[in-house]
Amino acid sequence: EDQVTQSPEALRLQEGESSSLNCSYTVSGLRGLFWYRQDPGKGPEFLFTLYSAGEEKEKERLKATLTKKESFLHITAPKPEDSATYLCAVGDDKIIFGKGTRLHILP
């Protein structure tokens, strides 16, 4: 059975303090790995899709990387507006989500 595990569950950082979120997965065959951002009271918002080990994608202060066993979402010099829950998911036409990492950036 496909599984997605995210860590840590929650993370508090000072503004400007860089860090990384982890997503590990066990799947029968990786089709795609997705990162989403979810703000309170809203649906998940698509950030990145990664397909192969070694692939990297960037958007503003976020960079997602992929290995054969896990993905990292690196946050460089975060700002308070980056506070959200970050969800990782795997699949293609049907995707399975992890529980997410709640990120809080303190001003």
Add this chain to the structure above:
Amino acid sequence: EAGVAQSPRYKIIEKRQSVAFWCNPISGHATLYWYQQILGQGPKLLIQFQNNGVVDDSQLPKDRFSAERLKGVDSTLKIQPAKLEDSAVYLCASSSLTGVYGYTFGSGTRLTVV
């Protein structure tokens, strides 16, 4: 491009009552999904439609949940009768290209069963 529309935004019902949620996907998106998100958890897929046909409903509790997508556009998800454990946010999502750009989600319907 208009987003995925869902209604209502909030619903409070008593256990054993019935409730229905409505979703209007992005125009032209053939695939529509209903997810259940319990507080503190990631979204869990309930049912996937391709046009107006069901692709996957293996996680849908069919004794109480039902869903339809008439004419391959709008969709409704119904719960009858509701249980306390059905309290969650029900998210609708749609996509056009499989897996490439992810899904576009609506803001969800927050259901509270008391």
